[in-house]
Amino acid sequence: MTMQRDAIRRWREQYARRSLRIDFRPLTDAPFSTSFEPIYDDLRVARTRFSPGITFRDDELVKDGDDAFSLVICPSRSLHVTHQGREVRLGRGEAVPMHVCETGTVGSSEDFAFIAVLVPSAELRARVAHPDDAVMRRLPRSSEALQLLRHYIHSLEKSRFNGSAEGRELVRGHIIDLMSLALTQVGKVGESSQSAIVAARTASVLQEIAASFQKPELSVGLVARTLGISPRYLHRLLEMTGASFSERVNELRLQKAFSMLADPCNSRRLISDIAFEVGFSDLSHFNRLFRARFGGPPSSVRHRASGGACE
Structure with missing residues (x-):
């Protein structure tokens, strides 16, 4: 005591x-x-x-x-x-x-x-x-407004935001707008074009994709239904980030596959098993995307990692 x-x-x-x-x-x-x-x-x-x-x-x-x-x-x-x-x-x-x-x-x-x-x-x-x-x-x-504020804060926390003075002022406005909305909004927020809502919706979409990319059935429609927005609105949000839905999902899957292939602890696992685990359902498609992204086949990553020890 x-x-x-x-x-x-x-x-x-x-x-x-x-x-x-x-x-x-x-x-x-x-x-x-x-x-x-x-x-x-x-x-x-x-x-x-x-x-x-x-x-x-x-x-x-x-x-x-x-x-x-x-x-x-x-x-x-x-x-x-x-x-x-x-x-x-x-x-x-x-x-x-x-x-x-x-x-x-x-x-x-x-x-x-x-x-x-x-x-x-x-x-x-x-x-x-x-x-x-x-x-x-x-x-x-x-409360949908509160959910959007929480998602937005989570995205700042995860990214360890440290932007320019202009960027910080924008974020400040977003947070205040979202908090104000949470205090006053009773029903659905909807598919608004208001800057703060767009930023928070985008953060929600990216978080949902990051949490679910290993599901083979993941689709625009599934993410849209989960977040209560239309597929068209989701597409618009992602367009503003500079990458499409499939580009984001494939990048996350490829990065996860690369990490698993580079791990000596996975040296006995079939490449196909890893491809399917990260969310791909077609091995040929996986191999093509992997070679285009990393400049070589999946086996080349495994070969480089073969001499390491599993920890």
């Missing part, structure tokens, strides 16, 4: 109350652990993880003058949030808006994480008529 208190005290003094502007209270005797992963600094978008306990902003911390609105997104099994005399329990994929200038808590009796998006009050009020009315209103996982 003493070790836990000392760890929390060091974290609090060196980092929490100065930089994160939050504090922490444990709920169990488990060793204290935490991590902070910035995703997009301009809006303080970050993923934070904690051992069982409660993070909070108290009367002293809210004196810092920060008037931002925070959207707390739950990637954990559950979160318990208190704010403005109200309580909300969030499940995985759900979210709740909070006003940073007022005290509040976020926590769980088990290891937990949350993603926070902080938007300056003036910028949110310029887009949302009465943002205070949305505070502590649970946004369900089924």
Whole structure:
């Protein structure tokens, strides 16, 4: 218990109350652990993880003058949030808006994480008529606008975005627009041409392709149905990225096949088995694409890897 208190005290003094502007209270005797992963600094978008306990902003911390609105997104099994005399329990994929200038808590009796998006009050009020009315209103996982925001944040997190000043300003606008939409949109977002929605939809499409490219039955229609958009709209989104659906799927499959063939641990596996595992259903087609992409047949990659040791 003493070790836990000392760890929390060091974290609090060196980092929490100065930089994160939050504090922490444990709920169990488990060793204290935490991590902070910035995703997009301009809006303080970050993923934070904690051992069982409660993070909070108290009367002293809210004196810092920060008037931002925070959207707390739950990637954990559950979160318990208190704010403005109200309580909300969030499940995985759900979210709740909070006003940073007022005290509040976020926590769980088990290891937990949350993603926070902080938007300056003036910028949110310029887009949302009465943002205070949305505070502590649970946004369900089924909210399409919230799903788009989550996908967009995930794409930034995965790519470790570090663009130009112009690019950062564009991303900033996208995040604020998507958060505003999540606070106000009740029904379907639809196939909008709004920049933020196009960017988030594109991120969703690319994530779905990356997660499913090894399925031989993967098609434009299947991805479109999964994401609730039309095949025509999906094609338009991919056209703007400079690569078609088949080009993206084939590239992912070929890269996966190359990696597997180069691994000495797969030296006894048939090339055809690897081709089928990564999603190809025609071996001749695989061989043609592989040679065109890498300048030689699959067997040449295996030959170069044959002298290595399997680890």
